[in-house]
Amino acid sequence: xxxxxxxxxxxxxxxxxxxxxxxxxxxxxxxxxxxxxxxxxxxxxxxxxxxxxxxxxxxxxxxxxxxxxxxxxxxxxxxxxxxxxxxxxxxxxxxxxxxxxxxxxxxxxxxxxxxxxxxxxxxxxxxxxxxxxxxxxxxxxxxxxxxxxxxxxxxxxxxxxxxxxxxxxxxxxxxxxxxxxxxxxxxxxxxxxxxxxxxxxxxxxxxxxxxxxxxxxxxxxxxxxxxxxxxxxxxxxxxxxxxxxxxxxxxxxxxxxxxxxxxxxxxxxxxxxxxxxxxxxxxx
Numbered sequence: 001x002x003x004x005x006x007x008x009x010x011x012x013x014x015x016x017x018x019x020x021x022x023x024x025x026x027x028x029x030x031x032x033x034x035x036x037x038x039x040x041x042x043x044x045x046x047x048x049x050x051x052x053x054x055x056x057x058x059x060x061x062x063x064x065x066x067x068x069x070x071x072x073x074x075x076x077x078x079x080x081x082x083x084x085x086x087x088x089x090x091x092x093x094x095x096x097x098x099x100x101x102x103x104x105x106x107x108x109x110x111x112x113x114x115x116x117x118x119x120x121x122x123x124x125x126x127x128x129x130x131x132x133x134x135x136x137x138x139x140x141x142x143x144x145x146x147x148x149x150x151x152x153x154x155x156x157x158x159x160x161x162x163x164x165x166x167x168x169x170x171x172x173x174x175x176x177x178x179x180x181x182x183x184x185x186x187x188x189x190x191x192x193x194x195x196x197x198x199x200x201x202x203x204x205x206x207x208x209x210x211x212x213x214x215x216x217x218x219x220x221x222x223x224x225x226x227x228x229x230x231x232x233x234x235x236x237x238x239x240x241x242x243x244x245x246x247x248x249x250x251x252x253x254x255x256x257x258x259x260x261x262x263x264x265x266x267x268x269x270x271x272x273x274x275x276x277x278x279x280x281x282x283x284x
Contacts, residue, residue, distance in 0.1 A: 002165045003278060004184040004213075007191060008200025010171035013220035013244065014190045016254060018168040019045045020261045021188070022130055024271035029163035030130045033155050035180035036170045037120060037135035037144045044257045048132035050125040056135070056150045057116035058099035058143070063090045067111035074103035074112060095142055120147040122154060131158065144170065148179045164275075173203045178211065186282045187215040188241065193225035198232060205238065214282055216241040218274075239281060242274045 005018035019042055022032045034042040061074070061083065072085040082097035083090060094117050104112040120137040133155050135147040148170075159165060169180035181187050187208055191201040201217070208215045217233055222243040233240050244250065244260070253263035261268045 001186070001279070001282070002167065002184045003275075004167040004169055004181040004187045006169040006177055006181055006187055006189055006204060006208075007171050008173060008189070008202070008204035009196055012171070012190045012192050012197060013218075014171060015042050015045070015168050016220070016260060017188060017190050017218050017242075017244075018042065018166055019259050020267065020271050021275065022046070022166040023259055023261050024268050025164055025275050026129050029160055031155055031159055031163055031165040032127070032130050032132050033151055033165060033167045033180075034132075034134035035148045035151055035176075036168055037137045037147045037151070037176070038170065040134045040136055042168050043132070043134060045259045046127040046130065046132060047257075048125040048127040048130075050123045050132075052124040054122045054124070054154075055118050056120050056122050056147050057118045058097070058146045059101060059114035060094045060097045060099065060117045061092055061103050061112045062115050063092060064111045064113070065089070067109045069109055069111075071108065073106055073108065077102045077106050098143065099146060119143065122147070122150055124154070131163075133158075144176045145179045148176055152179070152183075172200075173207045177204075178207065181208070181213060182211060184213050186278050187213050188218055188278070189215055190218045190220055191229055192221045193219060193223075193227065193229045195225075195228075197225070198229050201229065202232070205236070216278065216281060218242045218244065220244045221246040239277070241277055242270060 005014050007014040022030050034040040070085055075083045075085045080096050080098050082093045119141050123134050125132050133151055135151045137144050137147055170176045189204050191197045216239040218241050222245050224246040
């Protein structure tokens with residue numbers, strides 16, 4: 001089973017929930033994927049032993065100026081304007097290239113080859129019995145999606161079909177979130193009872209409905225703000241899986257890098273119960 005954890009906005013407690021869920025079911029075979037590659041921080045809580053670090057690259061075009069006749073077909077096909085054809089010269093902007101390979105396929109002169117451009121690193125290790133894989137995007141890199149795809153593909157190769165895979169996605173509703181959650185059996189949306197939390201929850205719900213992924217909501221910092229998130233979930237038949245109170249003790253644990261389920265043992269059973277509920281909902 002693949003369970004992704006997402007949120008419409010940052011800072012709602014998405015990683016807190018993902019880590020606690022993985023630890024609560026660690027008696028099963030568990031994979032943990034940190035796909036928040038622009039700022040991966042699950043390792044602060046899981047403290048994995050990294051055994052392998054692999055560079056991840058995307059293909060970008062290299063122009064053979066002697067073969068090129070400057071017809072401009074490569075620039076025409078590039079939706080991201082990574083190529084500009086001038087009289088007697090082709091300019092390549094590697095950081096705009098999405099690595100689709102369209103330019104090299106369509107070049108009538110065969111003047112374009114592809115070379116790898118490193119965008120980040122995939123780190124693989126273990127945290128106790130949990131297999132841990134995370135992506136780490138290079139500083140200043142604009143495209144996290146290929147790195148997320150690489151993490152998902154590596155996890156798929158290693159995954160036992162009986163295992164539970166927990167995915168910590170990026171916040172928001174962008175392409176990186178879609179890449180992280182697609183193919184999930186269930187998605188947990190973590191929100192907070194504030195106007196911003198509700199607004200961004202609504203956006204995230206729309207994305208998951210488009211993708212056809214079953215989902216439920218965890219309300220973090222419950223007790224602060226208002227009850228509009230509750231009303232929205234009731235009106236739209238969205239199950240509320242768990243409430244985590246606005247609690248200073250939980251905040252202190254977080255600041256020390258201690259997961260809730262280790263610092264407050266009663267939450268171990270609450271997260272296990274949430275996982276049982278998720279399995280029931282995914283079968284419905």
